[in-house]
Amino acid sequence: MLPAVLLQSFGEGGDEGDANYVSPFDATVVEKLKTIGMVNLGKLNCDEFAMGSANENSAFGAVKNPWDTQAVPGGSSGGSAAAVAARLAPAATATDTGGSIRQPASFCGVTGIKPTYGRVSRFGMIAYASSLAQGGVIAQTAQDCALLLGEIAGFDPRDSTSMDRPVDDYMAGLDNPLAGLRIGLPKEYFSEGLAAEVEQPIREALKVFEKLGATLVDISLKNTDLCIPAYYVIAPAEASSNLSRYDGVRYGYRAEHYTDIQDMYRKSRSQGFGDEVQRRILVGTYVLSHGYYDAYYIQAQRVRRLIANDYKDAFRQCDIIMGPVAPTVAWNLGAQVDDPVANYLGDIFTISTNLAGLPGMSIPCGFGQGGHAKRPVGLQLTGSWFSEAKLLNAAHRFQQVTDWHLKTPENR
Numbered sequence: 255m256l257p258a259v260l261l262q263s264f265g266e267g268g269d270e271g272d273a274n275y276v277s278p279f280d281a282t283v284v285e286k287l288k289t290i291g292m293v294n295l296g297k298l299n300c301d302e303f304a305m306g307s308a309n310e311n312s313a314f315g316a317v318k319n320p321w322d323t324q325a326v327p328g329g330s331s332g333g334s335a336a337a338v339a340a341r342l343a344p345a346a347t348a349t350d351t352g353g354s355i356r357q358p359a360s361f362c363g364v365t366g367i368k369p370t371y372g373r374v375s376r377f378g379m380i381a382y383a384s385s386l387a388q389g390g391v392i393a394q395t396a397q398d399c400a401l402l403l404g405e406i407a408g409f410d411p412r413d414s415t416s417m418d419r420p421v422d423d424y425m426a427g428l429d430n431p432l433a434g435l436r437i438g439l440p441k442e443y444f445s446e447g448l449a450a451e452v453e454q455p456i457r458e459a460l461k462v463f464e465k466l467g468a469t470l471v472d473i474s475l476k477n478t479d480l481c482i483p484a485y486y487v488i489a490p491a492e493a494s495s496n497l498s499r500y501d502g503v504r505y506g507y508r509a510e511h512y513t514d515i516q517d518m519y520r521k522s523r524s525q526g527f528g529d530e531v532q533r534r535i536l537v538g539t540y541v542l543s544h545g546y547y548d549a550y551y552i553q554a555q556r557v558r559r560l561i562a563n564d565y566k567d568a569f570r571q572c573d574i575i576m577g578p579v580a581p582t583v584a585w586n587l588g589a590q591v592d593d594p595v596a597n598y599l600g601d602i603f604t605i606s607t608n609l610a611g612l613p614g615m616s617i618p619c620g621f622g623q624g625g626h627a628k629r630p631v632g633l634q635l636t637g638s639w640f641s642e643a644k645l646l647n648a649a650h651r652f653q654q655v656t657d658w659h660l661k662t663p664e665n666r
């Protein structure tokens with residue numbers, strides 16, 4: 255069980271001037287954890303406004319991956335994953351709008367769960383994209399994730415996106431046998447874009463599930479290639495709208511020197527926001543503007559519906575979908591800083607979960623082969639809406655017969 259310590263990170267960025275910022279109130283999640291006696295150790299690094307896959311968009315610079323300090327920790331919740339991997343804390347909070355719990359958990363060899371949209375209150379969190387973002391947990395084991403999720407999940411009248419629906423007892427079913435479990439393998443996830451050094455540990459993990467009594471079923475998520483374009487229209491659109499309140503008047507940073515109010519807005523926003531945030535505000539404003547709204551934003555929403563329908567069809571054939579979290583292991587720090595599109599493409603296996611609002615997990619299942627023997631690989635589990643208990647049960651059973659989750663950068 256967990257000792258009473260916890261680190262928190264919510265997907266908010268910050269300019270360097272705010273390094274010592276202390277929030278005047280607690281988020282619902284923090285409040286709930288305090289109530290059960292958890293001690294909050296402090297803040298963790300994340301990409302600015304949760305936009306990124308490598309932690310390198312943080313105003314403070316990226317944290318290093320504890321397994322290999324040349325490698326990125328993943329993002330945006332890279333600080334949470336790295337802290338748990340380095341055993342600085344037994345667990346950390348994190349947010350996931352397009353993979354930001356699962357991908358850093360995968361890159362840092364720890365366990366992460368992104369619950370169904372609306373399962374955990376977002377009161378006190380800054381959502382990067384309101385229809386996609388959800389808070390969750392990164393910990394060493396599925397059992398710890400179950401314990402903490404059970405405490406933070408539930409309806410919150412202060413969050414209009416939170417669901418008024420009873421919370422399952424995630425601990426109760428952890429030991430359920432997996433006999434008869436149908437695991438769907440999307441053919442689009444096991445294609446040429448997947449690095450062989452990632453595919454191999456994933457295939458080995460699937461064999462473990464077969465030994466535990468599960469059966470593997472081939473399925474198709476046929477709109478997988480549309481996930482990235484749809485997400486990178488919808489998420490920036492919502493972000494541009496959410497961030498419009500950072501005008502230097504009511505909210506956030508204000509430029510020191512300006513001539514008039516227009517100049518104050520311009521300087522505050524261009525000095526206060528980092529490059530990636532500005533890029534997404536520009537994209538979002540463009541796709542929402544008159545003349546382009548139907549062609550981009552509405553079209554992306556239609557695609558989003560198709561993606562959710564693919565999942566509905568898939569869950570008629572299987573109980574849990576499994577596959578890689580990311581097409582590669584963690585890349586080198588600095589390798590993709592000038593190539594945002596390369597970063598976006600790496601989100602291919604995680605963002606459809608958010609577009610559909612589904613729960614997802616990442617559990618450690620091995621290491622890259624060859625030159626990347628120190629870089630962890632994560633197995634992704636995706637379930638139907640509100641099936642967190644089923645995901646945690648499968649993950650826990652896997653962790654009872656494997657020891658990837660027990661390995662640490664110092665002891666493997």
Ligand code: GLN
Nearest residue numbers: 304306350351352353354
């Ligand atoms: N990598 C994705 C992005 O950059 C996911 C971010 C997230 O989940 N917060 O948008």
